[in-house]
Amino acid sequence: MKTFQGRVVAPGRVSAEALVSHNGLNTLASFQKALQFGDKKATCGDQNNPDLYGKQMAGKALCLPQTIGSTTGGLVLYCACSMGRQPAAMLFSNPIDSLAAAGAVLADVWLEGAQSKMPVVDSLGDEFLDYVKDGMNIIIQEDGKVLVSDPF
């Protein structure tokens, strides 16, 4: 098990299976089809992201450097949370970008109920993204500590 310390963007404690994107997550391209056509698994629809394309994002601890793409990104994340199709958590190796920050903050401020919560931690460092692999177990603590271990 390895522990990484980040900054809390949206607080929460959760454990989930890791899903890793080494490139920036294009939020609109990744979520649009899932939100549009009622896909509860939130299957990633971004053909330009080989790490995530076709994989379930809902309920996973999504590990990534940053988000990219359209400035609708924040409101798309907000919608994913509102519909209960969000990742279990978002874990950024870099300091968070303005689009993901908007989505994380809007969801945390405006949405109520456990089904819409999404803890977000940023600034976990490059080593975090080098270490974490799809399927690893992730535990996120309230203070921004992220525990990563091999699958059981």
Next chain:
Amino acid sequence: MDYKVKLTDEQRAILEGSKGETLAKVMESLVRYGELFGATEMVPISSKFNHLVTSFGLKALGPVYELMDKLLEAGAPSGQKFTVDPKPLDKNVPSSFAQDVVFKLFMYSRQKDYEKQLADLGLLSDNAFTCTCYMDEVGNKPGFGEILSWSESSAVVYANSVLGARCNRNSGIIDLMGSVIGYVPKFGLLTDEGRKADWIVEIKTSKKPEAQLLGSAIGMKVMEDVPYVIGLDKWIGNELDDEACTYLKDFGAATASNGAVGLYHIDGLTPEAAKYGKDLIKEGAKTYVIDDAELERVYNEYPVIWKDKDAAPKLCFMGCPHMSLQQLKDWTDKVEAGLAKSGAGKVSVPTVFTAAPDVLEAFAKTPYADRLKATGVITSYICPLMYMNNPLSEKMPVITSSNKLRTYTSARYYTDDEILEQITQNRKGGRA
């Protein structure tokens, strides 16, 4: 909760609920958003109008429309009138029966309701749907130093760079919340330090670089940093005339979409570069040299995601971001000349030129409008991105000279000359 952002008594009172729970949440959203980027204070928005990125009644964005309803119910419309990005539908643009069904019944089924919501919130006019709100014909053109709460990436980079206004690369909804409350957090591109250049970009090409290709190269290299571009004034002059502004519109949109640039300086041309010169460059700035070979490399590395890479194009989109009046006139001349050369009467690929409704109205009053119509080119106010962003359209072989459209959709990029050749000479342009 304690925040590092310094709040005035009025702002703190709003945060604590003096104007109701909804406005308290709006203030909390903006303060927490600013905190993440080290904002020092909340500063008043000083532009006359706002501009919103969300122009589409997309079924998938239901929760956003519910949030907007909450603002309206709380008696909290936008404090400023606003323009908004282009509409996603226009019957003038060719589409199949299946596309029409998908567009109207599935994707944009909330369009009519959403447009009503925008009107209630403070939409400037029925014509206010464009990504190029800063065109003279539209009239949402902020002045030097004005503070904005915009989020459309191509408009933000234009307002910061060409007009000298100050705006961060915000997300949709944050843009509206700023003008509801009247303040935005001060950080990043709102500060003098945040407007300094991290990169020196030296242009050493043998001819005028294609705006959308140069912007793409710089965007992919510097990502969200600020570039200071040296040597471009040799090709586009030292005056912000119509031609230079049009060039910078397309150049900037490519830097913002292929990277995440919110501000660039052009040595000897853009207002802050003209005023402060190389003092804008940070100590230790990195250097990126762009010559013909570098542009060639960037062009050749664009992936072609068409299933059949040799498919004949079924549609051509020009105008992402929307074209200027002068661009429409220039392209009328170019298309006519191309058709005269080939002997063809009309364009061989269905072609759509997109521009702001106000620009199209101005264009319609010129003799160019009938001439362009005679070539077979269609004009529209649509957002090409919204047209392309669905499973049916993404299977179509669509060509464009917009590097923004290339980045976000399956559309294939060609230079302006190659596009002209394809639509007027019925020849496949570009490289193999």
